[in-house]
Amino acid sequence: MYYVHSQYPDVTLSRRVTELDIERRALWAGLICSLFGLVVGLIIFAGERPPLFGDLSVGIVSAVCGAVSAGASSAYAFRTMLRARETWLKRIPAWRQMVTALGLVLVHVASTIMIMLVVFHLLQQAFYGLHLDVLAGALAVSVSTGISAYLSLEATARINAESLSVVLGIFMCAGVLISMLLAEDQNWWRSMFSSLGTTQAGMGSFWTFNLTLVISGLVLAAFTEFLTRDLVRLAQTYRCRPALERYKIARMVRPRPKLVRWCLLLVSMGIIGIGLVPFDVAMEVHSAFVQMVSVAMIFLLLGTIVLLPGYPVVFHLLSYAAIGAIWGAFQLWNQWSYYNLTGFELSVVAIMFSWISVFIRTTSAMTQDRSEPRTTHSPSELEKAKKKPAAKGD
Structure with missing residues (x-):
């Protein structure tokens, strides 16, 4: 028991990283990664008319670029934001920090790949025979990549036990269902x-x-x-x-x-x-x-x-x-x-x-x-106490 307690002495959240900080950095990550996806799309689709799904398609390129961006954003959020907000993470052994970071990064990478492939496969079925030009294909990759980076950074920076359990359940169900279909x-x-x-x-x-x-x-x-x-x-x-x-x-x-x-x-x-x-x-x-x-x-x-x-x-x-x-x-x-x-x-x-x-x-x-402070007074008694003037000498 002492071993566990000594690793978690601080149970309060650090305020060095605010909610606005997370939002601002997530937007920057989305912008930078969308430019990365745009450049990759323009290079790969040069002289081609890619389909939405299939070999050398918008879906495949979006899945690869989105996975890279999601993994990088998740790793950055863990290193610079989550560890600053959850200070107890810095006190556990380095190898356990590595395992925690690896799990968070890989689940965002794998989820991004699965979502991209499923979405673009459905879009190809809805728009059967559709092929995009270079600009349209690159823009689709850019948007997909930017959204992947934005959501991964937001999710990692705000992760907790309850939200992580939801991620785990959804990921397992989705992975098993896709393996059944394949x-x-x-x-x-x-x-x-x-x-x-x-x-x-x-x-x-x-x-x-x-x-x-x-x-x-x-x-x-x-x-x-x-x-x-x-x-x-x-x-x-x-x-x-x-x-x-x-x-x-x-x-x-x-x-x-x-x-x-x-x-x-x-x-x-x-x-x-x-x-x-x-x-x-x-x-x-x-x-x-x-x-x-x-x-x-x-x-x-x-x-x-x-x-x-x-x-x-x-x-x-x-x-x-x-x-x-x-x-x-x-x-x-x-x-x-x-x-x-x-x-x-x-x-x-x-x-x-x-x-x-x-x-x-x-x-x-x-x-x-x-963690919430408790009081034995009713709300009406608290209001009366606030209105009561302070005694002399207080």
């Missing part, structure tokens, strides 16, 4: 969920699915740093309930941010391992990573009442309900054959991410409540 084997779902990450499903599905898992694991590791900071803030203000103080065992139970952090890190490492080692490459290693994720999550769910005292009772009940739901999903697959292995895996993933979402929102709400 799967050449339309019957992939008849075997198991991880078959999307095999070469038999097609190279498009193989790369999309596995890269989604690897980047999601890195984002989860980055998210763990922000969540741990919030848990430490709660641990510093934790007080045992008066009704339980007479029980010695209740007084010994304290919040354990470090154990929660290690559980989530094991989950993130397991997800990265699942993406790096598809089951058709080394099935035993792949299964070991799956078991690592499962054990870490089950331990976290079972131990919430000990690891996270002070949380609402309904949250602990929900944690045990999640375990019951997982057991029920297993029985539906193993005993009653209601669905196949893919259905069971999708059910477990949905249950786990639903619980994580509730965990994050509950932690965020508790952190905000603890």
